[in-house]
Amino acid sequence: MRWTPHATVACIVEQEGRFLLVEEMAGGKVVINQPAGHLERGESFVAAARRETLEETGWQVEPEALLGMYTYFAPSNGVTYHRFCFIARAVAELPDASLDEGIIRPLWLTRDEMEQHRAQLRSELVTRCVDDYLAGTRYPLDFIQETV
Template sequence: MRWTPHATVACIVEQDGRFLLVEEISSGRHVINQPAGHLEQGESFIDAAKRETLEETGWLVEPEALLGLYTYTAPANGVTYHRFCFIARALASVPDAVLDEGIIGPLWLTRDEIAARQPELRSELVSRCIDDYLSGTRYPLDFIQETA
């Protein structure tokens, strides 16, 4: 059997000292995550980041920078995820947006509030990505080269 990592995207969206997060049910557990999800066939990383954020939070966003590429192997299922994490600007909330199945809704939390809810985080990547963002890590979007 060939090892196949899963390509995913996520967005760090900060507004007035609060971060846009998602409250969801994953494997029967109530968790908090960045808006994130799988890349679909034929989709660019940036388009996937916009789509997943809208589907999970009801917010339109515009990616402005790449935060980083992260590798995470989930202890629950042994699946390795390659996460392309973007820094995005919030544009607008979409009234009455239909959210993905399993999504409870969006949350806007400060870094301290996120730390207080550490046991609820879906993975260690939630706080790690926020800390990388707060440290000033940024890469231009043209770092990603995609063919049409």
């Protein structure tokens, strides 16, 4: 059988020390994650980051940098995820936006508040990505070469 990792995107969106997150149902539990999701056929990584953030939070964002590329093996389902995590600027909230199925609500939490909810974090990538962001990690968007 062929191994097929899942290509995903996520966004770090920070305003005044708070980070845009989502509270969602996953595996029958309420978890907290960055706005994140899978690429669709023919979609660029940057376009997927914009789309997923809007669909999960009701916020339009503009990716400004690549934070990093992360590999995560999920013990709960045996899937390996390759996450392209972006740093994005909040552009506008669309209060009437319809959120994806399974999304409970968007949240704005500080890094300390995330720590208080550690047991609810979908994976260790939630705080790892925020910590990398806070450490100043940044790569230009043109680091990703796409012919979509």
